[in-house]
Amino acid sequence: MASTAQPASSLKRRDAPVTREGDQLTIIPLGAGSEVGRSCCYMTFKGKTVLFDCGIHPAYSGMSALPYFDEIDPSTIDVLLITHFHLDHAASLPYFLEKTTFRGKVYMTHPTKAIYKLLLTDYVKVSKVSVEDMLFDEQDINNSMDRIEVIDYHQTKEVNGIKFWCYTAGHVLGAAMFMVDIAGVRVLYTGDYSREEDRHLQAAEMPEFSPDICIIESTYGVQLHQPRHVREKRFTDVIHTTVSQGGRVLIPAFALGRAQELLLILDEYWSTHKELQNIPIYYASPLARKCMSVYQTYILAMNERIRNQFAHSNPFQFKFIQNLNSIDDFTDSGPCVVMASPGGLQSGLSRQLFDMWCSDKKNSCVIPGYVVEGTLAKTIINEPKEVTLMNGLMAPLNMSVHYISFSAHADYAQTSTFLKELRPPNIVLVHGEANEMGRLKQKLITEFAADGNTKVLTPKNCQSVEMMFNSEKMAKTIGKLAEKTPEVGETVSGILVKKGFTYQIMAPEDLHVFSQLSTANITQRITIPFSGAFGVIKHRLEQIYESVESGTDEESAVPTLLVHKLVTVKQDSEKHISMHWAADPVSDMVSDSVVALVLNISRELPKVVIESEASKTEEENEKRAEKVIYALLVSLFGDVKRDENGKLVISVDGNVAKLDKQSGDVESEHEGLKEKVRTAFRRIQTAVNPIPLPGS
């Protein structure tokens, strides 16, 4: 911390990464960065990595539809969180799970998981691409089901120290906004969300905590939605007028999600308008029919209104809506309402019906949601005179086209109020066309960033956003060590235990109490043949060790010696002595020397006292130590010189530190270097100098 105060920037860079690397949070959109489609957002912080969403781009096919997975190493990802089942948020999951090195965990909500399987199986069936372009097959989807884990709204999960939970997001059944907490830094990823309650879904919730970063969708940019009831009225009016004039209504809609909302509206409208009840409503999607049971089951993920209705009858058992399996079952006789997929009119049933009906001006087409650039639906919103049919012919576009958006994405008003309440210091915009996003960014900057405390970022795909979070590491000292809170200057020594991102300091004897770790004491006992007099050992030991205490064993009353307060030597019998001690590096060493000594005696060798060794002067010792210290420092820092005062001058990258060998004091302009030299010198000294007695 002190090192940041230094202005020396070149060195700061050098030693900063070591300590700071963990404090940098990186966000890289792998998809949906300044575009709509293939949502995928990578985030890493303190060595923990989270991937949000894993979609495909609906306008492309094959590998080019995937997010840029090659930018990252999938094996490093700990958790993958899927917000909802739409293809642009979930469809590359089987590929990612089965064809990459990703080994982490995948989470999604219960309804998302149930619909995901149906939707992707259908997607594999209908996408008519060559085999080599197939990203995955049905088997891959089935395999992926086993690896997906489920999470309920508000449920807190923890994986590798990453805590996360989710909130309702509106949008579609099972849609979630994920809040991720890594070491106290919170990131909210909204996915697609809507703050407006509709017929069956709750509005997106307001998280109870303000996140440090909010990664938010920007599909609708600065646009404003009409109020819901106005849209609903326009919708029902268009349909009512068309069918009462004998026309047909085509509603191209994506099979799942908003379609169910529209069906609820239609079913309700029909039940209150008797005159319409002889006009059929068809819902042409076998897939959606399969998914109906999911809608009928996960009532708890919907709003109060549906739950209350459920008390009487299941609102997803429609009264006026008939299913249509294929165009062959459909007899085109007179007015009707048909809801068919796909929503973009690219192909399939909705396109077939469009081709049949587009030239009759009695008919209408209602486009009920966001349409992706490059699809026919997007083209006809501008009401061109002519359109190209599937068979390549041109036909006049006479049917009336209405664009009434029911797509449950937040508009500007919702986004701005949401952010206003949430107050995140960093806003990252994803999932929006570049232009819309730019406009939203400008508007948000004027609204929030005027005070300079809020950053709004719009990274493109693969462009990384880096942020620093200087998180303070807090530890809790517990147990015996905490009996007295230390005063400033007192030492604290103990075991630092880290689990996830929590630190605890405790005394070794408390380790088993506060963690699942246990400690052990190893007592060693060794017998050595020795037939000499016990006194000889004592005498010899006294020559080497300062502290040799003699005593008698309590049980057998044999004489004992306690060497260096660590090792007990005992005369077991005439022929043997035994030693016992508690395992410890120092005691082991002492015991080894005792063993060597005893063996020496028993070999009856004459005592060879190497006078030269013993008489080695203190000075010589010191000289040698000095040499060693110098050599070690050179190997560590490179440029080490001796100055006139006998101090060592260490220079690294233009920074100079002076080291006093006697006191260990270091002088330097640069805190980081000073700290390093001091640590190095201390360690060298402990290695070079004699071992002090324990407890001294």
Add this chain to the structure above:
Amino acid sequence: MGTSVQVTPLCGVYNENPLSYLVSIDNFNFLVDCGWNDHFDPSLLEPLSRVASKIDAVLLSYPDTLHLGALPYAMSHLGLSAPIYSTEPVFRLGLLTMYDQYLSRKAVSDFDLFTLDDVDSAFLSITRLTYSQNHHLSGKGEGIVIAPHVAGHLLGGTVWKITKDGEDVIYAVDFNHRKERHLNGIVAESFVRPAVLITEAYNALSNQPPRQKRDREFLDGIVRTLEGGGNVLLPVDTAGRALELILILEEFWAQRNLGYDIFFLTYVASSTIDYVKSFLEWMGDSIAKSFETSRNNAFQLKRVKLLINKMDLDNAPIGPKVVLASMASLEAGFSHDIFVEWASDVRNLVLFTERGQFGTLARMLQADPPPKAVKVTMSKRVPLVGDELVAYEEEQKRLKKEEELKASLLKQEEARASYGPDNTSDPMVIDTTNSHAPPDVAGSRGGGYRDILIDGFVPPSTSVAPMFPFYENNTEWDDFGEVVNPDDYVIKDEDMNQTTLHVGGDIDGKLDEAAASFILDTKPSKVVSNELTVQVKCSLIYMDFEGRSDGRSIKSIIARVAPLKLVLVHGSAEATEHLKQHCLNHVCAHVYAPQIEETVDVTSDLCAYKVQLSEQLMSNVLFKKLGEYEVAWIDAVAGKTENHDMLTLLPTVSKPPPPHKSVLVGDLKMADLKQFLASKGVQVEFAGGGALRCGEYVTLRKVGVASQKGGGSGIQQIVIEGPLCEDYYKIREYLYSQFYLL
């Protein structure tokens, strides 16, 4: 010092009475569970009534009578008014259970302890949480986090984790560690080393046969009876274990393709199953998986038929059948009536799947040997006819009149009271004694005008307005004309909610019709009872399908959770004492089993303080990884942080740190060590007394802690002995490699 924690049992200790405990955490009072028994004995609730008003929050763990039965009564009669927390299934199934209890009681007695409205209003104040949702309390409970966790046993069953300042208090009763057909088991790993564990001794002495064997016997018993032409009665709870039994039967019937009818008969059977169908998120993995992959909802019942009144059962085709009927205690409900009908036939079978509550008919029948005959009271609610009806109506009329009379008297009284003193001193008032306006007219309309007069003098309450009604049109004007409230012109957002209007928030919307007829039935009726003796000739079997962990598993779970302090509740005195002794010997030194209204203080004697770890210190720390832990030895100097007065730890400057005794960290398992040594080519074998002989001479022993497993253990003591030889040093080296040296 740590957070103060006190536990006071209110009901259900040293016996099998319903559960209800007071847990105070830093003076925030939690009532955990609020149970009652099937007798609805108010005397059981006396301790609760003394503290009801002090309670700050209620936590419910299971949707059965024993865990939440007293809630409506406590809310309506004992002054309990705290917010309540439970999971969604506990809320919904608990509500249905209480409906069923009420209706069963009401059908046979003049039950008046609580009404359906009491039930509704009690349950409406429940806040619903999902599993492992951390709910932060606010206000008085600031800093406390509560989180429900999976407990098994019943759908939505909860182990509560209450956390304050990093210390956990766990309330875990009736849990089940086994996975069942529709439920997951408890995950003991989510509760490691809590400060306090409150658990029960209910099953401490019981042992369960293997599940498969039990299931087979269960099904064999049923099929044998059916083949012999008899009926099978399974007395069950309303919405708890019954679900598991239904799945067992459903599965078996489909497997064998049996044609016998199965009926599930409670007052709320069909709505129970309807709701359960939408609770897939709360069920076990296999159920969720089968729905996700093939959309098969396990509770889309094909064989079991749902009935909500006994008439339908009587009208069912004659022949052997299986009936699951509530209540499990046979004290009331359909099971009681059916038992009386079927008991005298030898061919029939009454199969108890849970231990009956103490003192109930079910418990009596579970005795060994079973009684030959039992006395029962048959009661029936019958509509009044003839003279009785006339008498009733007269009585009603008289009551009504009396009430009216009382009301009018009261009014007059009031009038006189307010009128009396004012009369003379108030010349402005028109002589009110002449005005015969009915008091209610003045009450509803007069109020508004009277305000005009109130300034200066007080008119008597009975007076009509002394002046012609005049409404002051106080519109506001500004520079642009009359001030307009834009809200008046907003198109009301009603369209969507129109349809919901008739739905409203009425909680009992789905109450079955038969049930409704009872509630709505205002037809005069009375209860007719007669005592009769039933010859018990049918076979009686008791099998444990309670879905609770057995004694052995409870002990091992407690050992794994390894609480610092343990409080034992609920369970016979014998079982409580047994478990207490066991835990004292094997788990921890602080085991409490308080009596009713005895407060035990389980405040942890833990000291703790917080420090900041400075960058300088942390950059020099070398962590060693041990499973999910990382450990390091630190020597630091305490210092102050720059801006706030937090303690911070700085590295020791200049002087080398004082040496410390080295610590060996790691958990040594002798068997693992043996394997390891063998892999290194050392001859190893276990000698007597847990010693491990390595090679020819060296012996390794673990002393002192052999009997204590898990967290309760202290420091491991390992002894290595041998003569001076090469092997000794080699083996010592291997032994060291099993530990981390700090």
